[in-house]
Amino acid sequence: MGVPIERLKAHLINKGIWDDERHANLNKKLKDEVKLAAKEAESYGTLGKGPVPGISKMFNHVYKEMPPHLRKQRQQAGV
Amino acid sequence: MARMNMIQAIRDALDVKLADDDNVVVFGEDVGYFGGVFRATQGLQEKYGKSRVFDSPISELGIIGAAVGMGAYGLRPVPEIQFADYILPAYDQIASEAARLRYRSSGEFSAPITVRAPCGGGIFGGQTHSQSPEALFTHVAGLKTVIPSNPYDAKGLLIASIEDDDPVIFLEPKRLYNGPFDGHHDRPGTPWSDHESSEVPEGHYTVPLGKAAIIRPGDAVTVLAYGTMVHVATTAVSETGIDAEIIDLRTLLPLDEETIEVSVKKTGRCVIVHEATKTSGFGGELMAVVQELCFHYLESPIERVTGWDTPYPHAQEWDYFPGPARVAQALHTVMEP
Numbered sequence: 307m308g309v310p311i312e313r314l315k316a317h318l319i320n321k322g323i324w325d326d327e328r329h330a331n332l333n334k335k336l337k338d339e340v341k342l343a344a345k346e347a348e349s350y351g352t353l354g355k356g357p358v359p360g361i362s363k364m365f366n367h368v369y370k371e372m373p374p375h376l377r378k379q380r381q382q383a384g385v
Numbered sequence: 386m387a388r389m390n391m392i393q394a395i396r397d398a399l400d401v402k403l404a405d406d407d408n409v410v411v412f413g414e415d416v417g418y419f420g421g422v423f424r425a426t427q428g429l430q431e432k433y434g435k436s437r438v439f440d441s442p443i444s445e446l447g448i449i450g451a452a453v454g455m456g457a458y459g460l461r462p463v464p465e466i467q468f469a470d471y472i473l474p475a476y477d478q479i480a481s482e483a484a485r486l487r488y489r490s491s492g493e494f495s496a497p498i499t500v501r502a503p504c505g506g507g508i509f510g511g512q513t514h515s516q517s518p519e520a521l522f523t524h525v526a527g528l529k530t531v532i533p534s535n536p537y538d539a540k541g542l543l544i545a546s547i548e549d550d551d552p553v554i555f556l557e558p559k560r561l562y563n564g565p566f567d568g569h570h571d572r573p574g575t576p577w578s579d580h581e582s583s584e585v586p587e588g589h590y591t592v593p594l595g596k597a598a599i600i601r602p603g604d605a606v607t608v609l610a611y612g613t614m615v616h617v618a619t620t621a622v623s624e625t626g627i628d629a630e631i632i633d634l635r636t637l638l639p640l641d642e643e644t645i646e647v648s649v650k651k652t653g654r655c656v657i658v659h660e661a662t663k664t665s666g667f668g669g670e671l672m673a674v675v676q677e678l679c680f681h682y683l684e685s686p687i688e689r690v691t692g693w694d695t696p697y698p699h700a701q702e703w704d705y706f707p708g709p710a711r712v713a714q715a716l717h718t719v720m721e722p
Contacts, residue, residue, distance in 0.1 A: 367492045368527050370550040373595065373639035 394536035413465030484527030517661035535582030541592030568617035621712035
C-alpha cells in the first residue's frame with residue numbers, strides 16, 4: 307500500500323489540488339519548525355552536556371508528598 | 386452512632402464525597418442505574434444524577450483510561466472494577482499511566498483517582514471471583530494500596546483515599562461486606578451489627594493512609610494481617626490462647642513500618658498472614674521489612690501463612706484458604722523455644 311504521506315500526496319496531486327513544489331515547500335517548512343523546536347529543547351540542557359538534575363530530584367514527584375520508604379531510599383542513595 | 390455493614394459504610398463514604406466535592410465522579414460496570422453488583426452505589430445516581438454517577442461499558446481498560454484523563458484535568462474519579470480478578474485489562478493504564486503521570490510531567494499533571502475493587506475469597510467464587518492481587522500494585526512506584534477490614538475503617542479510609550492526590554487502589558474484601566468472617570466456613574456467620582467496628586459516625590471523617598491499627602495488644606508474638614485475615618487471625622489467637630499482638634496493616638503502601646518495628650521488637654516473634662499466593666506475595670515484603678528492622682530482636686524464624694501457589698481453586702476452597710487452624714499452627718511454631 308505504500309507510505310501514507312506519499313499516497314496522500316499522489317491522491318491530492320491526482321485530484322489537482324496539490325503539486326510537487328508546494329509539497330517540497332511544506333516539507334521544508336515543517337522540517338525547519340521541528341529543528342527549531344529541537345534546538346530550543348536542547349538549550350534547556352541535554353543528557354550529554356547537562357545541566358543534569360541532581361540525584362535527589364529522582365525521588366520527587368513519585369508521590370505528591372514523599373512517603374517514609376522513599377525518604378529512606380533517598381538517604382541510602384546518598385542525598 | 387449508626388450501625389453499618391461494610392457496604393453501607395462504603396456507600397456512605399461515596400455519598401459524603403459526592404456531596405462535598407463537585408469534582409468527584411463515580412462510575413463503572415452496573416454502578417449507576419443498578420446501584421452496584423454489591424449495592425455499594427445504590428441510590429447514588431438517583432441522588433446525584435447521571436453526570437456524577439454512571440454506568441460504563443464492560444471495558445476495564447476504558448474505565449481506568451477515562452479516569453486517568455478526568456483526573457489529569459481536575460476531576461476526582463472513583464472508578465469501580467468489578468471484580469479485582471478482572472482488573473488486569475486495566476493494569477497498563479494503572480501501572481504505566483496513573484502511577485507515573487506525576488513523575489513523567491514533573492508534577493504538572495496527576496491522577497488523583499481511587500480505584501475500588503472487591504477482592505479476596507471465601508465466597509465460593511472460584512478462580513475468577515476470589516483472588517487477592519494486592520502485590521501487583523504494591524510493586525508499582527506511584528501507587529498507594531489500601532485494604533480495609535471493617536466498616537469504620539472502610540468509610541474513613543475511602544474518604545482519605547478519595548481526598549488523596551495520588552492514585553489509590555482500594556481493595557474491598559468481599560467476604561467482609563456483610564459481616565466479619567472468623568474463618569470457620571462451616572459455622573453460621575455473624576453480622577456486623579454484633580461488632581464494635583460497625584459503629585460508623587455520620588458525615589465526614591478520615592482514617593489516615595499509611596497508618597496500621599493494633600487490633601489486639603499482646604506480648605508473645607506479632608501477627609501482621611490485613612483484610613479478611615485480620616478476623617481469621619483473631620479467631621486463631623483466641624483459640625490458641627497465645628498472647629499475640631494483632632496488627633491490621635490497613636494500608637500496604639505506604640507501609641506503617643514504625644508500628645511493625647515497635648511491635649516485633651517487643652514480642653521477638655512474627656507471623657504474617659494473607660490470602661494471596663505465597664511466592665512474591667506481599668508477605669515476602671513484610672518478612673524482609675521485619676528482618677531489616679528487627680533481626681537482632683527475633684527469637685524464632687518468621688512464619689508466613691498464605692494461599693498456596695495454585696490458581697484459586699473452586700472445589701478445594703477451604704483447603705486453600707488460610708483458615709484459623711493453619712494460623713494457629715504457625716503461632717505454635719514461632720512460640721517453640
